[in-house]
Amino acid sequence: MSFTHLVKTYEVQNDKLLLPKKQLVTYALYALIAVALLYLFIDPAPASSSKPAVTLPWVQQELPPPSPPPYQQPDEVLSSAPTQQVAKEASAPQGCDYSDGEWVPDPNPPLYNGTTCEAIKDGRSCAANGRRDTGYLHWRWQPRGCELPAFSPAAFLRWLRHKHVAFVGDSLARNQAESLVCLLSSSRSRPEEEEEEEELVDGGRFRRWVFIEHNATVSVFWSPFLVRGVEKAEKAGVPYNDVVLDAFDERWMSRLGEVDAVVLSAGQWFKIPSVYHESGRVVGCHACAKELNHTETSFFAAFRDAVHRTLVEVARRHEHDAAIHKGRKEKVVAMATFSPSHFEGDWDKGAPCPKKQPYKSGEKEVGYTEAEMRRIVLEEVEAAAARAGGAAAAVRFAALDVTTLANLRPDGHPGPYMRKNPVVGDDGRVQNDCLHWCMPGPVDTFNQILLQTVLG
């Protein structure tokens, strides 16, 4: 059997805010991590560049003839696995806590080949970009005291049949979405590429893949603040983010009705200079230029506010839809906790992430900022779940608590292999990406946990 997947595109609405023109910006040191990188990878194009929407019909296509697996059959690998790895598709034992554990050697090859997985846009296929070492491919996450079942593409696709999972957030959301598409593709023959659909709206920020045979949809929505905002874009004369705490980002919110599971992943963009708006006024500012005369406020508070309002609104809209359409379908709303970066030094001075091995359990503490960002997500998700009211709730909230497992993987980033041709900074130094994840790589484990989460 085989399948075709299509890359569909979404319309991008224009969310324009009035932007102050002042360029005098003094940066707080801790705000800098990952910022320039975010521009490099995410998208240099200002958010206001809009293209006409490409509307694609739902195509029931001729499926290509069966062909041999391009890489390997995951289920075969699993059944012959010499390790203690749980090979079955069984859902996890009740109450297994995946958030803490250690990385252990895994002789099994990854489920897919990053060079041939077409979902991967430039950047995260480290091998294709010249990364030669392969040790980072052979680790699996061993939670303390319980097992995390291996990723089963078949089980995920069964769950995703006639469903739609949307990843919403920043470039780490995209990283995870691409990983999921590669993982799902691994069970079947190589997907057919639809050339004309390669034209992606707004630099690949809004993408959609349909596994036709399963009527299973995976999509990614760019929304780095979850709420409405305009990203800092130095080159476009936008010296800081504008975040509107009391307005929702309808680019994805308006699509909620068609989505069965939402995976939120955001946080990195909150660390950089931002002006916060509410009720049409500036209510605070983080790491802004003194000359703007705004009161400095904590980005932790702004992040919590954005997450809180987003989760409340998702629940509210689902209730509203359910009331209109009767028969309420369960919706899963998962939010990933903060994914730490591993620059050894200043990211903007070409700091690398040269480690070739995971840290051992306890060898590397989660940093203060990362721990706080994680805590905010855990607390807000827990509060949302409590409001939703237990097992019978129409919306099931869950945290994808990946901070610790990600923190232990300094070896899993692209480093200098973020592009086919290294990105060289103004000072001639090669720019390293120690923030996103190689694919295959640790981000696949995020989806391994996501599978258990959606299965409930």
Ligand SMILES: *[C@@H]1O[C@H](CO)[C@@H](O)[C@H](O)[C@H]1NC(C)=O
């Ligand atoms: C992945 O695919 C590429 C291109 O076909 C191939 O050269 C490479 O050897 C493959 N990698 C692995 C680990 O099989």
Ligand SMILES: *[C@@H]1O[C@H](CO)[C@@H](O)[C@H](O)[C@H]1NC(C)=O
């Ligand atoms: C395909 O899946 C979508 C959800 O993504 C659903 O709304 C639609 O009804 C499904 N189509 C069929 C033919 O079942």
Ligand SMILES: *[C@@H]1O[C@H](CO)[C@@H](O)[C@H](O)[C@H]1NC(C)=O
């Ligand atoms: C900030 O305050 C100073 C002193 O009161 C004033 O001169 C300046 O115009 C203010 N800047 C802005 C952007 O309002």
